[in-house]
Each structure stands twice: as structure tokens, then as C-alpha cells.
Amino acid sequence: MEQLSFRNGAALNLDQISQAVMARLAQLDAAVDDSPEPVKRNGRLELQVPIGISVRHLHLCDEHLAILFGEGHALSVNAELYQKGYFAAKEQVLVVGRRRGIEGVRVLGPTRPYSQVELAQTDALQIGLKLPIATEGSDPACKPITLVGPEGVVTLPGGGKGGAFIARRHVHMSDVAARRYGVKHGDLLDLFIDGARPTTLHGVLVRVKAGWRNEVHVDTDEGNAVGIRNGQTGTLIIPIK
Numbered sequence: 717m718e719q720l721s722f723r724n725g726a727a728l729n730l731d732q733i734s735q736a737v738m739a740r741l742a743q744l745d746a747a748v749d750d751s752p753e754p755v756k757r758n759g760r761l762e763l764q765v766p767i768g769i770s771v772r773h774l775h776l777c778d779e780h781l782a783i784l785f786g787e788g789h790a791l792s793v794n795a796e797l798y799q800k801g802y803f804a805a806k807e808q809v810l811v812v813g814r815r816r817g818i819e820g821v822r823v824l825g826p827t828r829p830y831s832q833v834e835l836a837q838t839d840a841l842q843i844g845l846k847l848p849i850a851t852e853g854s855d856p857a858c859k860p861i862t863l864v865g866p867e868g869v870v871t872l873p874g875g876g877k878g879g880a881f882i883a884r885r886h887v888h889m890s891d892v893a894a895r896r897y898g899v900k901h902g903d904l905l906d907l908f909i910d911g912a913r914p915t916t917l918h919g920v921l922v923r924v925k926a927g928w929r930n931e932v933h934v935d936t937d938e939g940n941a942v943g944i945r946n947g948q949t950g951t952l953i954i955p956i957k
């Protein structure tokens with residue numbers, strides 16, 4: 717950005733000072749908000765957002781991590797995720813429903829205050845569970861499920877105390893980006909997917925947290941049904957209020 721320059725010894729007037737201050741503030745703003753610019757079309761905002769396909773996975777609390785993998789065990793990073801600070805761990809467990817189980821379900825880190833298992837509908841049916849669509853393991857509709865690790869077994873009770881569910885499609889956003897787009901945590905948006913099976917997914921839940929990057933998450937069933945490739949972009953439709 718071009719710096720305002722003042723001749724040596726020249727007295728600054730108020731206009732010049734306020735211009736310099738405004739320029740500096742604009743620089744600071746630009747540093748914080750690196751969210752992409754939406755396009756205004758048909759009376760609404762259209763925003764290109766990368767789509768991540770969430771394969772079945774689980775999150776663990778510290779207590780359950782210790783039971784499943786041994787006291788003092790820390791998760792090790794297998795792959796960093798698109799959201800900074802989050803990772804797919806090397807650790808995997810056997811997840812057991814009412815009829816059978818699925819081996820090798822991956823733990824995502826870091827640990828959380830409570831444990832939860834996120835499956836696709838296909839996974840749930842395979843192991844004999846009828847699962848609700850939910851956002852968090854604290855949702856009272858979550859179902860009981862059993863986890864088997866190398867060092868122990870844990871049964872999550874469900875009913876709001878950690879359990880299994882099918883994740884509601886959602887979009888991650890920073891607080892800065894959400895303010896800029898005029899959306900808030902809990903809003904539901906449409907996402908247009910172009911390609912061989914053009915589709916609009918409705919009810920994409922906005923989830924806001926400082927530091928998050930714009931990213932939509934769908935599960936493997938949704939991704940496969942629409943032909944989404946992991947990392948491709950979709951068009952988020954944002955109403956102008």
C-alpha cells in the first residue's frame with residue numbers, strides 16, 4: 717500500500733492526519749480479513765467455497781483417549797486438516813453398533829470436552845443404527861455407540877452425553893468473514909454444486925469461530941450422491957438482508 721508522505725518540516729493539517737490514520741486502519745483490516753470476496757448476482761451474494769468430504773470419524777475427550785489408548789497417550793498427527801490446528805490422527809478404533817462394527821474409524825484431533833462419532837447414513841445402516849442428523853455430541857438425539865481401542869473399551873451413552881450421529885452439512889467461517897457476508901452462527905444457506913449432477917444442497921448450517929477458514933463439510937453419502945470431489949468448490953448463496 718502506498719504510504720502517505722509528508723514534506724520535511726511541513727505542518728500537518730487535520731485532513732492529512734486523518735487520511736494517514738484511515739490508510740493505516742485499512743491496512744490492519746486487510747491483514748485480519750483475508751476471506752474471499754463474494755459476487756453480487758440476482759440480488760444475492762454468491763461465494764465460492766471449497767468443499768471437504770468428511771469420512772466417518774470420531775472425536776475423543778481426554779478421559780476416553782486414556783481408556784482406549786492407555787494412560788498418558790497423546791494423539792499423533794497423521795495429516796493436518798484444512799482448518800488450522802485440527803488434524804486427522806494416526807489413532808483408529810473399532811466402532812460397534814447394534815448388529816456389527818466398522819474397523820479403522822479415524823480419530824480427529826485435538827481432543828474435545830466430550831466424545832462423539834460422526835457416521836454417514838450408509839455406515840449407520842451397516843452397523844445397525846438409526847441415527848439423527850445433528851451438529852454436536854451434546855445433541856440429546858445422539859445414540860449410544862461402543863468404541864474399542866487397543867487398550868480398552870468405551871460405550872458412549874448418547875442422549876446429550878456424547879454419542880453417534882450423522883453430521884448436518886455445514887460451512888465453517890471466521891467471525892470476521894461472517895460479519896462481512898452478513899451471516900451469523902446458526903443461519904442456513906443454500907450451496908450450488910456444478911458438474912455432471914448439478915444440485916443445490918439446502919440447509920447448510922453456518923458455524924462461526926475466530927480463525928476458521930471458509931469451508932463446507934458434507935459427508936461421504938452426500939458427496940457421492942452429488943459427485944463432489946474432495947476440495948472442489950461450490951457456490952454458497954447468501955441472501956442480502
Ligand SMILES: [Zn+2]
Nearest residue numbers: 886888932933
Ligand atoms: Zn466441519
